[in-house]
Amino acid sequence: MNKKIIVLFRNDLRLDDHPALWHAAKSGVILPVYIHNEQFSMCNTAQSYWTYYSLQNLQTTLDDYDMQLILRKGEVISEVLQLALDTEADAVYFNERFLPTERNEDEQLTNILQANNIEVKAFYGDALFNLANIQNQQNKPYAIFTSFYKRCLQEPVRKPLGQPTNIRAFPTKVSSLALEQLQLLHGNWYDKFHHYWNPGIDGAMEQWELFVEQGLFDYQDKRDYPAKETISKMSPFLAVGNISIRFLWATCQELIEDKDNTIFSQQIESFLRQLIWREFSIYQLLNYPTFSTDSLRSNFQHFEWEPHSTRLEAWKTGQTGYPLVDAGMRELWETGYMHNRVRMVVASFLVKHLLQPWQDGYAWFGHTLVDFNAANNAMGWQWVSGTGIDSAPYFRIFNPSLQGEKFDADGAYIKKWVPELALLPAKYIHAPQTAPTAILEQARITLGDTYPLPIVDHKTARARALERYNAIKKA
Numbered sequence: 001m002n003k004k005i006i007v008l009f010r011n012d013l014r015l016d017d018h019p020a021l022w023h024a025a026k027s028g029v030i031l032p033v034y035i036h037n038e039q040f041s042m043c044n045t046a047q048s049y050w051t052y053y054s055l056q057n058l059q060t061t062l063d064d065y066d067m068q069l070i071l072r073k074g075e076v077i078s079e080v081l082q083l084a085l086d087t088e089a090d091a092v093y094f095n096e097r098f099l100p101t102e103r104n105e106d107e108q109l110t111n112i113l114q115a116n117n118i119e120v121k122a123f124y125g126d127a128l129f130n131l132a133n134i135q136n137q138q139n140k141p142y143a144i145f146t147s148f149y150k151r152c153l154q155e156p157v158r159k160p161l162g163q164p165t166n167i168r169a170f171p172t173k174v175s176s177l178a179l180e181q182l183q184l185l186h187g188n189w190y191d192k193f194h195h196y197w198n199p200g201i202d203g204a205m206e207q208w209e210l211f212v213e214q215g216l217f218d219y220q221d222k223r224d225y226p227a228k229e230t231i232s233k234m235s236p237f238l239a240v241g242n243i244s245i246r247f248l249w250a251t252c253q254e255l256i257e258d259k260d261n262t263i264f265s266q267q268i269e270s271f272l273r274q275l276i277w278r279e280f281s282i283y284q285l286l287n288y289p290t291f292s293t294d295s296l297r298s299n300f301q302h303f304e305w306e307p308h309s310t311r312l313e314a315w316k317t318g319q320t321g322y323p324l325v326d327a328g329m330r331e332l333w334e335t336g337y338m339h340n341r342v343r344m345v346v347a348s349f350l351v352k353h354l355l356q357p358w359q360d361g362y363a364w365f366g367h368t369l370v371d372f373n374a375a376n377n378a379m380g381w382q383w384v385s386g387t388g389i390d391s392a393p394y395f396r397i398f399n400p401s402l403q404g405e406k407f408d409a410d411g412a413y414i415k416k417w418v419p420e421l422a423l424l425p426a427k428y429i430h431a432p433q434t435a436p437t438a439i440l441e442q443a444r445i446t447l448g449d450t451y452p453l454p455i456v457d458h459k460t461a462r463a464r465a466l467e468r469y470n471a472i473k474k475a
């Protein structure tokens with residue numbers, strides 16, 4: 001069989017365990033294609049930085065097969081159709097995606113290609129489980145994570161496919177844009193990310209191996225402490241598909257079997273549980289198509305938010321006067337990443353202390369996170385805001401100073417990202433306004449000048465948030 005098959009690369013920028021590529025390699029010659037649609041895809045965001053370097057790295061990997069990744073820009077359906085007609089391709093293969101807009105696009109693409117007698121094959125995308133099959137006993141979607149989790153554990157996970165060995169290119173040359181012409185990057189605010197990351201297939205494997213060596217076996221015990229590097233930092237690699245989620249799952253299962261040690265198994269299982277949180281977010285996106293824009297709990301439609309550009313700006317720039325919040329927001333701006341515990345604290349602060357709509361936080365995270373993922377981001381915001389299913393109740397309001405005392409007791413994380421507080425003793429670092437004047441002077445801090453006073457008082461803000469919440473409970 002020597003079919004001419006176009007393989008679309010989208011949020012699966014890798015060769016390993018790429019079902020569309022794997023099956024195409026068995027059936028014919030391949031044209032790998034990436035199409036950038038300015039209307040839908042991200043430009044000038046932390047993630048477009050990630051995509052740019054991932055595409056560069058993917059091309060380097062394809063060089064081993066003497067194969068060029070064809071880059072195009074424009075409306076996806078017409079671009080793919082034109083390319084298929086121009087190259088006389090027999091088929092187009094791709095892996096499925098989960099966002100409603102993406103699914104809609106894939107459906108239209110399939111119809112138009114089939115109408116032109118071009119074969120289409122869609123393969124299951126980057127989720128561990130076949131989520132359409134996962135329903136409760138009433139044939140309804142699970143609304144509680146723990147029940148969903150238990151049910152998932154009964155499902156098989158397909159073994160990763162590995163990388164095809166026999167990838168062969170189309171016989172004729174096809175024109176491509178240069179990577180720069182996709183205009184993924186403008187300006188240079190993300191240049192500093194290179195100090196922290198190596199986007200792409202190679203970087204993903206390096207980061208994974210580092211985590212397995214240094215973090216996995218302590219994961220459960222230390223994952224909540226932002227100063228400790230025991231989390232995997234796999235999220236940006238997963239977001240654009242530099243690494244396969246099934247590969248991570250399979251490696252952990254092998255380690256559990258190999259180690260034959262319940263302490264290690266518990267740590268690894270705790271990591272696998274987080275991967276199932278990722279499944280739960282995709283699941284919600286599939287079951288509630290407006291999940292990333294609207295609060296799932298309908299009473300929140302009546303919630304009286306107080307959109308306020310100055311408060312929002314103080315939050316974005318890490319100038320709230322709450323050290324843990326400021327540290328998180330500055331880590332985000334500097335690195336494109338923020339630790340999960342701190343994400344929860346900054347999100348709660350925006351929504352509950354500052355009464356800003358969660359969608360504003362979602363949008364800022366969308367702009368600044370290298371790991372932005374609509375499903376995880378929406379679930380994170382809806383969970384913290386209490387607007388989602390199985391979310392933290394709205395009345396549970398994090399005290400940012402106490403969160404700091406608990407999860408960054410010696411202030412190491414805060415000192416790293418808010419250096420103007422570095423000389424303050426740990427006793428005061430989570431609430432500098434409580435430090436005696438002499439201590440502040442010794443630490444060379446002038447509140448309201450070198451570091452802001454709290455922009456809201458915790459007790460007052462908490463009472464105001466609860467009042468608003470009680471109003472919608474009655475609505």
Ligand SMILES: Cc1cc2nc3c(=O)[nH]c(=O)nc-3n(C[C@H](O)[C@H](O)[C@H](O)COP(=O)(O)OP(=O)(O)OC[C@H]3O[C@@H](n4cnc5c(N)ncnc54)[C@H](O)[C@@H]3O)c2cc1C
Pocket residue numbers: 223231232233234235236238239274275277278279281338339340341343344347365369371372373374376377378379380381384
């Ligand atoms: C407000 C808010 C917004 C968030 N936005 C995103 C986002 O845009 N993209 C994103 O990938 N994650 C998001 N998360 C979830 C979580 O913070 C990140 O997945 C995690 O911090 C990534 O770091 P890691 O890879 O080191 O995680 P690890 O702790 O090493 O976990 C491994 C993997 O499990 C998955 N995972 C872990 N925690 C969660 C979780 N709470 N929800 C869903 N999946 C999880 C991720 O795929 C992660 O890469 C958000 C959380 C909150 C509270």
